[in-house]
Amino acid sequence: MEKVVIAGTGPAGLTAAIYTARANLNPLVLEGPAPGGQLIVSHEVENYPGFPETISGAELMQRFREQAERFGARMQLSAVQKATKSGSVISLETDHGVIETETLIVATGAEARRLPIPSEPPFYGKGVSGCATCDGAFFRGQDVLVVGGGNTAMEDAMFLTKFANKVTIVHRRDYLRAAPIEVEKCRNSDKIDWLIPWTVEEVLGDVSGVTGAILKHSDTGETKQVACHGIFVAIGHDPKTEPFADLVERDEDGFIIAEAGTTRTSTPGVFACGDVRDPQYKQAVLAAGHGCMAAIDTEKYLGQRE
Numbered sequence: 001m002e003k004v005v006i007a008g009t010g011p012a013g014l015t016a017a018i019y020t021a022r023a024n025l026n027p028l029v030l031e032g033p034a035p036g037g038q039l040i041v042s043h044e045v046e047n048y049p050g051f052p053e054t055i056s057g058a059e060l061m062q063r064f065r066e067q068a069e070r071f072g073a074r075m076q077l078s079a080v081q082k083a084t085k086s087g088s089v090i091s092l093e094t095d096h097g098v099i100e101t102e103t104l105i106v107a108t109g110a111e112a113r114r115l116p117i118p119s120e121p122p123f124y125g126k127g128v129s130g131c132a133t134c135d136g137a138f139f140r141g142q143d144v145l146v147v148g149g150g151n152t153a154m155e156d157a158m159f160l161t162k163f164a165n166k167v168t169i170v171h172r173r174d175y176l177r178a179a180p181i182e183v184e185k186c187r188n189s190d191k192i193d194w195l196i197p198w199t200v201e202e203v204l205g206d207v208s209g210v211t212g213a214i215l216k217h218s219d220t221g222e223t224k225q226v227a228c229h230g231i232f233v234a235i236g237h238d239p240k241t242e243p244f245a246d247l248v249e250r251d252e253d254g255f256i257i258a259e260a261g262t263t264r265t266s267t268p269g270v271f272a273c274g275d276v277r278d279p280q281y282k283q284a285v286l287a288a289g290h291g292c293m294a295a296i297d298t299e300k301y302l303g304q305r306e
């Protein structure tokens with residue numbers, strides 16, 4: 001029987017591991033299919049506090065991991081396939097067998113939806129991004145595309161006008177799902193252009209990164225090439241919470257619902273931190289803060305039980 005199992009090794013999961021290990025709770029950390037989380041695809045991170053020099057996301061997460069292991073956190077390369085609770089025991093079905101634990105910290109993250117085209121993956125993190133807040137400052141004075149028609153796309157476009165020379169919103173439909181006030185802000189900006197209804201058919205680039213894209217008109221089939229150095233995909237995130245569907249309450253988009261001001265979920269002994277419970281901010285520093293909260297909430301829960 002484990003005292004603490006942490007599912008996920010992004011900033012949230014590894015911060016929870018650091019804190020629970022330092023509290024002598026001997027956490028078992030399940031790394032999942034993508035150790036390090038979303039941050040490992042970021043070639044440059046320059047907004048994480050304490051690192052005035054630019055650092056790669058992979059190196060930053062390696063430092064998180066080393067710190068957690070220094071305090072005794074145990075790492076296991078396996079993923080939760082299904083989680084249930086019977087009485088006071090939480091059972092985790094993994095690809096390496098069943099693990100039973102008194103508490104569970106869910107930090108499996110969320111995945112930005114990607115463009116369904118073969119030319120996109122080679123440029124992800126090299127001009128193609130799922131986070132304008134994270135990467136916008138790298139595109140000062142350059143032309144960028146924002147793909148999407150919801151509130152996130154409009155907000156990303158407005159944010160990018162602080163840095164980019166020109167922002168073009170590309171959306172596949174001839175109508176927008178975004179709130180009218182968000183659309184109006186974008187229409188009033190002289191830095192924002194529109195290509196509606198168009199889709200990105202191919203990402204163009206070289207060893208230095210993205211150089212442009214081939215777009216296709218959704219109605220006529222016409223294609224054209226546009227030059228750009230950045231493509232921001234703002235078509236939503238999918239939280240990795242399906243294995244926990246029978247264990248905790250989730251919202252309509254699949255994000256785990258946590259009690260306000262805490263990381264406590266609808267199930268006692270189960271805590272959620274990071275992007276699995278955050279559909280809005282999606283920042284590494286906030287995920288790390290959630291990981292700290294989850295560790296403290298877990299320690300209090302175990303103390304009260306004892």
